[in-house]
Amino acid sequence: MNSVGTLSPDLLLVTEQDEVIGTAEKMQVHYDGVLHRAFSVLIYNDRGDYLLQQRALAKYHSGGLWSNACCGHPTRPTDTGQQAEQRLDEEMGFRTELTPSFSFIYHASLPNGLTEHEFDHVFTGTYEGEIPFNPAEVMAVRWVSREALLQEMAHAPETFTVWFRILVDTIEKQR
Ligand SMILES: C=C(C)CCOP(=O)(O)OP(=O)(O)O
């Protein structure tokens, strides 16, 4: 826990085997590019369309880019899925049951000078209904079919977050 206590809990630093080896403050972690635990949530509707969020411009990186339904950082070493469900609610304004899917490590230098270096746990869920998203986190949402998403990613990859492009590549190869 950092000096501001519960206001800003620290992120979990992990090994390449995802063993927790410490904690550190969120911005410092992304300045230093040190490996930490994260989660990414993929939400589908009954037709199999992807739910996308456009990150708020004020986010510390990747503002204005289109991405998967929710991403975040666990602050407790257990119950990553519950923390992902909670973060989905904070960002998108709804809850749904999430299922663990797969995990991957990625390392990306971002245009604003920060670095993402994450052991990312991917969760999936389905949802139909209203999306009263939080404007501090999200500037827009939309549903897109997988065909339309693949076309758009091929033509305008720079409008999507780096990790969502990796995620879609991985998922679409598995199908
Ligand atoms: C999980 C990934 C790929 C990046 C972290 O997500 P965010 O940048 O949205 O993190 P929070 O601000 O929500 O913690």
Ligand SMILES: [Mg+2]
């Ligand atoms: Mg987030």
Ligand SMILES: [Mn+2]
């Ligand atoms: Mn991160």
